[in-house]
Amino acid sequence: xxxxxxxxxxxxxxxxxxxxxxxxxxxxxxxxxxxxxxxxxxxxxxxxxxxxxxxxxxxxxxxxxxxxxxxxxxxxxxxxxxxxxxxxxxxxxxxxxxxxxxxxxxxxxxxxxxxxxxxxxxxxxxxxxxxxxxxxxxxxxxxxxxxxxxxxxxxxxxxxxxxxxxxxxxxxxxxxxxxxxxxxxxxxxxxxxxxxxxxxxxxxxxxxxxxxxxxxxxxxxxxxxxxxxxxxxxxxxxxxxxxxxxxxxxxxxxxxxxxxxxxxxxxxxxxxxxxxxxxxxxxxxxxxxxxxxxxxxxxxxxxxxxxxxxxxxxxxxxxxxxxxxxxxxxxxxxxxxxxxxxxxxxxxxxxxxxxxxxxxxxxxxxxxxxxxxxxxxxxxxxxxxxxxxxxxxxxxxxxxxxxxxxxxxxxxxxxxxxxxxxxxxxxxxxxxxxxxxxxxxxxxxxxxxxxxxxxxxxxxxxxxxxxxxxxxxx
Ligand code: NAP
Numbered sequence: 001x002x003x004x005x006x007x008x009x010x011x012x013x014x015x016x017x018x019x020x021x022x023x024x025x026x027x028x029x030x031x032x033x034x035x036x037x038x039x040x041x042x043x044x045x046x047x048x049x050x051x052x053x054x055x056x057x058x059x060x061x062x063x064x065x066x067x068x069x070x071x072x073x074x075x076x077x078x079x080x081x082x083x084x085x086x087x088x089x090x091x092x093x094x095x096x097x098x099x100x101x102x103x104x105x106x107x108x109x110x111x112x113x114x115x116x117x118x119x120x121x122x123x124x125x126x127x128x129x130x131x132x133x134x135x136x137x138x139x140x141x142x143x144x145x146x147x148x149x150x151x152x153x154x155x156x157x158x159x160x161x162x163x164x165x166x167x168x169x170x171x172x173x174x175x176x177x178x179x180x181x182x183x184x185x186x187x188x189x190x191x192x193x194x195x196x197x198x199x200x201x202x203x204x205x206x207x208x209x210x211x212x213x214x215x216x217x218x219x220x221x222x223x224x225x226x227x228x229x230x231x232x233x234x235x236x237x238x239x240x241x242x243x244x245x246x247x248x249x250x251x252x253x254x255x256x257x258x259x260x261x262x263x264x265x266x267x268x269x270x271x272x273x274x275x276x277x278x279x280x281x282x283x284x285x286x287x288x289x290x291x292x293x294x295x296x297x298x299x300x301x302x303x304x305x306x307x308x309x310x311x312x313x314x315x316x317x318x319x320x321x322x323x324x325x326x327x328x329x330x331x332x333x334x335x336x337x338x339x340x341x342x343x344x345x346x347x348x349x350x351x352x353x354x355x356x357x358x359x360x361x362x363x364x365x366x367x368x369x370x371x372x373x374x375x376x377x378x379x380x381x382x383x384x385x386x387x388x389x390x391x392x393x394x395x396x397x398x399x400x401x402x403x404x405x406x407x408x409x410x411x412x413x414x415x416x417x418x419x420x421x422x423x424x425x426x427x428x429x430x431x432x433x434x435x436x437x438x439x440x441x442x443x444x445x446x447x448x449x450x451x452x453x454x455x456x457x458x459x460x461x462x463x464x465x466x467x468x469x470x471x472x473x474x
Contacts (some may be wrong), residue, residue: 002084005034005366007041007202008185010048014318016039018204022179025091025330026323028315029358034178036204042213047201049141049168050197050218059137059164059194064163068112070191074106075156086151088316089177091359093325094315096277103438104152104184107456111160111441114461118165131472136465138166138325139244140220141191143213147226148325149280149380151177151234154225154248155184157444157455163188165464167221169201172210174226176325177341178202209416211237215264220244221461226280226472228404228449246453246463248445250378251282251406254399255297258392259291259342259431261411264431267301270384272435275363275407276310278322279382282298282450283407283429283438287375288386290397294387299367305346306363308382311359321382330359340366340385350382370398378404391416396424405448407431 006013006036016035024031037045056064075082083097090097121134146154154170173181180184185200191340203209213219215239224234225248238245255273257266273285290298314322324330334353341347350364364383368374374385389395399408408427415432422430428446431437438444443457453463 003179004182004186005032005179007035007037008189008198008200009041009045009160009180010199011189014041016204020137020175020178020202022176023326024088025326025359026315032179034202037201037209038204039209039212039259042201042203042209043122045170045201046141046213046216046218048196048199050183051295052194053168053216055214056168056194056197061118061164061166064113064166065115067192068115068160068163070106071187072108074191075101075108075186078187079105082152082180083172083457084153084315085183086177086180086266087322089149089179090148090282091320091325092277092314093322095198095320096322097314099439100150100153101277103440104150105151106440107156107160110456111461112321114161114458117166117421118461118465130474133470133472135468135470136462137468138168139466141218142167142169142221142223143219143359143462144169144171144212145210145222145226146171146173146181148174148176150280151180155181157460158223158225159192159441160325160463161185161455162223162458163193163197165461166257167464168197168240170213172201174202175202175206189290207233208269214238214243215240217241221464222246224248229449233361239472246455247451248282248453248455249449250404251284251446251450252286252376252378252402252404253283253407253409253427254425255285255288255409256399256411257288257290257294258395258410258412258417258421259293260413260417261294263294263297263301266298266411267305269409269411269433269435270302274384275382276319276436277323278420279392280380282378283436284380285384285409286379287399288384289389290399291395292388292390295386299348299365300388302384303365304354307349308383310361311360311362324361324381326361329380330361333361333379333383336374336377336379337364337366337383340368340372342371344369345372345374345385374401376402396421402424403449404446406446406450407437409435445460
């Protein structure tokens, strides 16, 4: 299929007022120029979504469900092509990209199933004077803003529940990775989504134009995945019209290895938790806290596993660590490592930026003191700082010493001890003896400054529904 590069407004592919280059970070080469929207085109997308909303909200949920199911089938059939595209514009390996496409498509399947099961409630009031009916209705026009690290999954995790709920949407992808989003929008079109229900724009000035859209009273909801910094801006922007917001923000995940953990299993889990997506995941293990008694064994085995990874262009056979999304992002990783070393970190592996045009950074293992500055930042790359601890209480205190609270990992052979630790960790998600927990059927989201709301699971659709109470006189 020929690569599409235009905006999608009211069921039509539309040339933008301007354009934006999309680069391949593995080679530094241009992949395509995509259209960017001016203010009138952003307004036109809101008009299209607003006009399409009443009919879409009334469309039987079975019909909405079948469209989502069809989108799942198309996406699954095209998974190799989509994975190649993700790898090209994002830099991740083809293997990671294939995993992402399958995860992304599952959101269509899951929400196709959820679309027909929106719960309601009928109760007698305790005073006996009325009946209490509770129903859920779609919020309305929703703006969906996604990041570059999972360009397919972050889009489907929002489009799926929004359409299942009966909302119409305007998708805005990250500037680095719009091509995958455009492919997904095209899938929605081919799956039979009516004109205006799914629109796609890339504003030529992101901050100013999104701000203006968030002051248009026809917009009712903003679902954002990205950095905590931008999340805070959007909370402020949402205040004037009291917009509903769902925010999936940054993380700084602790990976805790207790002294009774199976170390080989912990290393296996650490490799997934750290290296899925080359470390560019909000769920990536970002700080390793390892009990002193097992620290040498863990560090040695983990460093060996990191050292064995093949770093290469994501489309090269056998590549296990691809490029970062851009040289700018790669340089941020290098700066964090350099300042960590300046503050006393010992480099066990990596730590040196390779020469060449590609945005590569090698698998890096550091052993650091508990106050090393790298522990305060989301590294978003293949860097693992390891800290040792003496007691479980100390590990919990260290793990919780961050403003983030998305996910935490615990390894222990004693389930009771692992659950006690999990309950004390301040995070929206906990992985016990596993390196990954993301699942379209589970509620994904964080506490503290990692966000508001949940995506996926039974909760995901409610981010796009309003609760309505109807009191009936008896
Ligand atoms: P980002 O810089 O916050 O950008 C995310 C999106 O927001 C992009 O589409 C970006 O558009 C847009 N944006 C930037 N400034 C904006 C503004 N003033 N108003 C409205 N939109 C604006 O994040 P990123 O670098 O793409 O992604 C990495 C971050 O996402 C990490 O912190 C990661 O933890 C987080 N993340 C969280 C989750 C989760 O589920 N919790 C999942 C994945 C990623 P432009 O590209 O046009 O600037």
